[in-house]
Amino acid sequence: MKLRNSLTFQLGTIIAGILVVMLGITSFATYITAYNKLYDAAGIEAYGCANITTGLIRPEDMERALSGEQAAKESIGKDLNWTTGHKDIFQTQYILTLDGTLLALDDHLAEKGFAPGDTFYMDQEAIQLLLEKKHPTYSEPYTYGGMERLSGYAPIFKDHDTSKEIIAISVIDFDATIVKERTWDVVQSGILISIFPMLIASIITGFLIRRKVKPITLLIHQAKQIANGNLAVEEMKVKRNDEVGDLASTLDRMTVNLQNMIMTMRTTSITLATNADETANTLNDMSNTIQGVAHNIYEVTATVTDGLHHAENATDVLTSLAEDLQTIKVKADTSVETSRGTMKIAAQGEQLAKDINNDMTLIRNGSDMVSNTVSNLVTSATRVQAITTSIAGIAEQTNLLALNASIEAARAGEHGKGFAVVAEEVRKLAEQSNQEVLKVDQLIQEIMGHIQQVTSSTQDNTKYIEKGTKTVRLTAQSLGNISAAVSHTVEEIIEISHALTLEAEKSDHVVQMIQQLTQSIQEIKETLNAITAAAQQTTASIDEVAYSSNETNQMAHTLEQHVKSFKLKEC
Known part of the structure; x- marks a missing residue:
């Protein structure tokens, strides 16, 4: 201080x-x-x-x-x-x-x-x-x-x-x-x-005050030690009959009482924490066991419930199946007659597909001829375009010559005026020829574009014709296969009709057995539900006790930590 x-x-x-x-x-x-x-x-x-x-x-x-x-x-x-x-x-x-x-x-x-x-x-x-x-x-x-x-x-x-x-x-x-x-x-x-x-x-006065206050200073130091948790302080030996002596003796008694109280609290907290830990562990084991049992029962209940649902569904399905089997038998008999008619139609379709295949071959040959004609037209248009290019070059050269002639006529003066007029006319004709050639070239470009479109369309048509020919050929094959398959199916449907009669009788017997099984499963489900409810109540009670035990355990550990902060005399 x-x-x-x-x-x-x-x-x-x-x-x-x-x-x-x-x-x-x-x-x-x-x-x-x-x-x-x-x-x-x-x-x-x-x-x-x-x-x-x-x-x-x-x-x-x-x-x-x-x-x-x-x-x-x-x-x-x-x-x-x-x-x-x-x-x-x-x-x-x-x-x-x-x-x-x-x-x-x-x-x-x-x-x-x-x-x-x-x-x-x-x-x-x-x-x-x-x-x-x-x-x-x-x-x-x-x-x-x-x-x-x-x-x-x-x-x-x-x-x-x-x-x-x-x-x-x-x-x-x-x-x-x-x-x-x-x-x-x-x-x-x-x-x-x-x-x-x-x-x-x-x-x-200062000396006397210091002498009187010195024991109070020692008492304050001892009180600070106690406040900091040190209860192992030595007893104050102040032999005075005034207030300072009373304070010293009171502080000593308080220290002894605190030591006894802390020792008791330490022992109690350790015992309480140990018991709380054991109780909490036991309760946790019980809770886990009961929860496991409840979970197993819940799974069994769920399985039984699913089995009940499946049994009920199976009953419905088998009942419906018996009815469907009878209906199928009737339809199977009808299908025999229908299939025989289908065989005739398939044979007719196969013949028509062969005729369409022949027609598609003729169309493909015509498309090939159109494609060759368009190719020749492209070649001719290319030649015309080359000719127009040459004419444009000649017109441009004529224009240059007319320009040079005009220059020379101008140099000749009066003698060259007539020649200048002719040169100007030649130049105009050359320019007009050049413009007409450009128009012809533009028309050729447009024709080439249309020819390319025709070529593209012809190629697409060729692809479609080939695809159609293939499809018609496959259709003819499929119709032949269908005719054979329908013939085989008619024979199998007759056999199925006889088998369905026997299966309908068996299905009625199975429905009766499943109904009895459904009733037994329902009784088992009710029993399992009662067991599950009891297990849940037991688990809830154990959880409450475990929660209280955990709180007691935490309080015991907290008390133990606080008690450890105090220093006691060694016995």
């Missing part, structure tokens, strides 16, 4: 703070008391001197000064210089009228820029008291004329007769800062002397 967080430091700081505050309050009170006393003494001194020095002023000079005579004011001012000249503690002396106007003043006040007739500050409360009591008084400290002043006021009576009215006020100013300085000089040594006993008292 840091020193500033310790109880010793905090209590010592509080007590030292209290001592400092007490010293401050005492010093402040001493200062205020001394200041007030010195203030009163300075005020009394000031108004005492002001009162005494009023005797220096002649009554006739005062009357003339009040009437406004300047010489009288100056004469009184010279008399006032005597006071400030003989007492350095007084700064200025002056005479004020009752309304606060300077009547006369000494040289010190004149040096500050004041003159007779100026208004000067007066403490109205002090002046009011002076006028009422007709007794000297002094003002509160104030700042005026660049100086902090304490003024002593003394009344000046008419003709110096106290029974007459007050006609003016004699004022002596005392430097108020001197009062503060003298006060501090008086209390300074006392304050400094008081600091040393305070420091000694603080040190002694």
Whole structure:
């Protein structure tokens, strides 16, 4: 623990703070008391001197000064210089009228820029008291004329007769800062002397507090060890009869009780966890076994149910089969007659297919001739296209020759004009021939496109004719096979008709046996359903007990983990 967080430091700081505050309050009170006393003494001194020095002023000079005579004011001012000249503690002396106007003043006040007739500050409360009591008084400290002043006021009576009215006020100013300085000089040594006993008292107090608090520190350390799970702490041997001793003995008893409780909880948690594990394992085995039995029963039930359904379906199927067998027998007899008619139709179809095959051969030969003709037409069109290309080249060459002839005719001037006209006509004919050749070439291209389409169609027709010929040939073969197969089928249908009669009788007997089997399976199914319901209820009960056992097991393990966090004494 840091020193500033310790109880010793905090209590010592509080007590030292209290001592400092007490010293401050005492010093402040001493200062205020001394200041007030010195203030009163300075005020009394000031108004005492002001009162005494009023005797220096002649009554006739005062009357003339009040009437406004300047010489009288100056004469009184010279008399006032005597006071400030003989007492350095007084700064200025002056005479004020009752309304606060300077009547006369000494040289010190004149040096500050004041003159007779100026208004000067007066403490109205002090002046009011002076006028009422007709007794000297002094003002509160104030700042005026660049100086902090304490003024002593003394009344000046008419003709110096106290029974007459007050006609003016004699004022002596005392430097108020001197009062503060003298006060501090008086209390300074006392304050400094008081600091040393305070420091000694603080040190002694801190030592005593540390001595008293040390057992508490040890108890706190032991309590922290217990809080961290260490119950193997040594017993505190604090031989005191105060609260600290009670706390130590109480902490020791609590430690012993916690040790016993944790040991009991540890043993209990281990036993409980073991029993819970065994119970949970047993219940799980029982649950698994019952679930396996229930699953097997469920599978058997499902199998029986399926068997029941199959048996019922088999009954229906066999019943329907018996009916179908009878129907089939009737239809088989009918099929014999139908098949004989089919044989005749198949023979006729076979003959027609052979005739169609011959016709398809003739069509294929005609298609081959068309294909050869189209091929020859393509060859001719290619030759025509080559001829038109040659004609286009000749026309272009003729056009160039006509252009050259026009140029030469132009060079010949008048002699070549007729030749130029002929050359121009030749050029136009060449261009017209070229355009016509291009049109012929375009027509040939279109013819070639149509020929290619005809060729493609002819090739497709050839494929279709070959495919049709093949199909007709296969059809003829199939019809022949059908005719043979129908003949064989007629014989087999006759045999099947006899066999169906026997199978219908057997089917009726099987239906009766399956109906009896279905009734037995239904009874087995009901019994298995009852067993399954009982197994499910048993499994649900075991699951509830297993869930509770698992919760107990988890709580036991949790308790065991918490108990393991405590450290106990080894026995």
